Amino acid sequence: MEQQHIQHLYWRASFGIPLNLVSTLQQQSKNQVINQLISNSSLYKPLPFKDLSEFTPFNIRQTSNKKDIRIKSGKTIQKLNLQWLEYMVNSVGIREKMALFWHDHFACAPRNPLFAQQYVEILRANALGNFGTMLIEVSKSPAMLTYLNNIQNVKGSPNENFAREVMELFTLGRDTVYTEKDIQEAARCFTGWKINKEGQFFLHRKKHDTGVKTVLGVTDALEGEDVLLLLLKQKETAYYICKKLYSYLVNEHIREERVQILAKLMYQENYEILPVLKAIFLSNWFYENENIGTQIKSPITFIVGTQRQLNLKISPPQKQIYVQRILGQILLSPPNVAGWKSGTYWIDNNRLMFRLKWVESLLKAVPLSLEPPEIGDDNDPFQETKEAGKMRIEVKLDEFMNYVTGNTDKKDSHEILLNYLLQVNPNPSSIPLLRRNITNEQQLKSFLSKASKLPEYQVC
Known part of the structure; x- marks a missing residue:
């Protein structure tokens, strides 16, 4: 493979390529390079995080000092953010880049550390697996149940928030085959989805509507999972997912005929993700000039890619949360359920100036200070991260x-x-x-x- 094509593959499928791999991979074929990249991603390894049972709903209710538990929760979520970021820097496959994609797709901002950990591991474990499995697990996750208010969704007083977003943002896309009536009926199917005292999903039978509902033309005593399976049966879901994958991995300017082929493949493969990724990376069009160097690096790609490319390690690592706030993308804190914007949104005057000076400040150990944007919610776990100052680095330039x-x-x-x-x-x-x-x-x-x-x- 040509050097530029190898680097293109590694930037889109991962966060850039370490210098020591460039010369080695040029001796290999495209198939060999892609197979190795995928093979490096096959083993799922959870983040090495401590036991978080103190943050179960039961234990939190027993805590008398609510302010202390809120502060401790915020610091723990920050640590989870940094651990995931470290895995991204050190990963040699595509799992973490795809997990970031699914974090944006199933956008969620958990406030409970236990729920945040569960959510991240669902994304990471299923990032290259089956979309349907991930959809069900995310939908039942305490993080999503609380974020989209589904724990308030009860028989006789349905809350439509989750039912609407699972159709509009997670599966079918806006203005497709569903109606307002489908959303209302689906909300009834998701009633009684609750979180037990240990912080796990359970179905509260007394709060659940067992009546007959009609969703997407199917009439039955439908359950929540039945609705999710119905959404997967719609070819519009495969198209919507593949269109987002194409924008993320290839180009924001969509080539309709390519997306249609990918969507057909995803549907035929019962929503297995890896065959679609292979089809993209093995294609000739993925490496066309019109797709190379056309994406503005997202803040996370910029932060992680710079460390990987220049082989440097930032200390103390907490400084990287400040950088995320400045640049506008904080892991575990998307702005809303629609996720982050992309492209030129990442480049305004303040963000661009910080980007242009950041690497120099690292290499020369020069303090670089800029006031991050305010966070309106006092309970946000990243509200306290305003510290800038000098960032020390360990850098190996002998390579x-x-x-x-x-x-x-x-x-x-x-x-x-x-x-x-x-x-x-x-x-x-x-x-x-x-x-x-x-x-x-x-x-x-x-x-x-x-x-x-x-x-x-x-x-x-």
């Missing part, structure tokens, strides 16, 4: 030096590094500022600082 010296017989050192750092060619006017020999660590840091300020560094 870069070896990479440069091992290739300088073919190209100038600045060209070698730019080919790795950027997916598109920089503006010609930038080249004179970067054209210099790199023979020591100081020169390399200076080069990386300047290269990271290029507009082309913001896209992948």
